[in-house]
Amino acid sequence: MLHAESLACARGERVVLRDISLTLTPGKLLGVLGANGAGKTSLLATLAGEIPAHGGSLQLDGRALHAYSTAELARRRAVLPQSPSLSFDLGVREVVAxxxxxxxxxxxxxxxxxxxxxxxxxxxxVLSTRRYLALSGGEQQRVQFARVLLQTLAARAEDEYRVLMLDEPTASLDPRHQVQLLQGVARIAREEGVASLLVLHDVNLAAQWCDRLMLLTRGACVAQGTPREVLTPENLETVYGLPAQVIPHPAQADTPLVLFASRVEA
Structure with a gap:
């Protein structure tokens, strides 16, 4: 499994993560939440091996992550960045492939x-016969999601531990496709035993779909646990600087529903 213990990371002189511990469990979704600049993307990039850790331990199946080659990592984890870019005018099926x-x-x-x-x-x-550059932003996001799903599933016959990492995957999607994307991640996790890490901004989507949550602020973990354990008024105000009310979700038992204050005091 992918396991971090007291993980720290710096970008230049600035410390962006400190004392982060987590395990990405097969078949489970971990949602990472926090305000802008909290360190969410840095955490994902460090766990993916894209930027080096500067302290603590980061291991994949008991082996230091930095000991894996780029090719080895590409066969063990798939990453969807915030803004995947592709300037070549390829067909959708070519991009997915x-x-x-x-x-x-x-x-x-x-x-x-x-x-x-x-x-x-x-x-x-429905997009499979179209050209990628002719698609809208949301359509391109769905195609890129299909691409990382294929990367995740291509080696399942080997029965290896695999990780799917998604950085704000719902940001450019309408509500229907937000739900469909998260539904797809949950299905792949449960059917294929894939460990999943999702950086999200919508706390209620995270509460509905993630097995566990981590709240970050200024590069540190405020809380980690089930949605009910993590999404408390105290934790939410600490992270977002807004009063919040947490009530039971009217349609989903045991799922909290977060209501933030509708005004920010000057």
Missing amino acids: MGAYPFGNLPASRLETLIARVLALADAT
């Missing part, structure tokens, strides 16, 4: 099966 690159030449029949599956999970099947 990029997720198979770390695994060499997959059999054509298996690749086609995977493409069809992930396009359906991302509600992007």
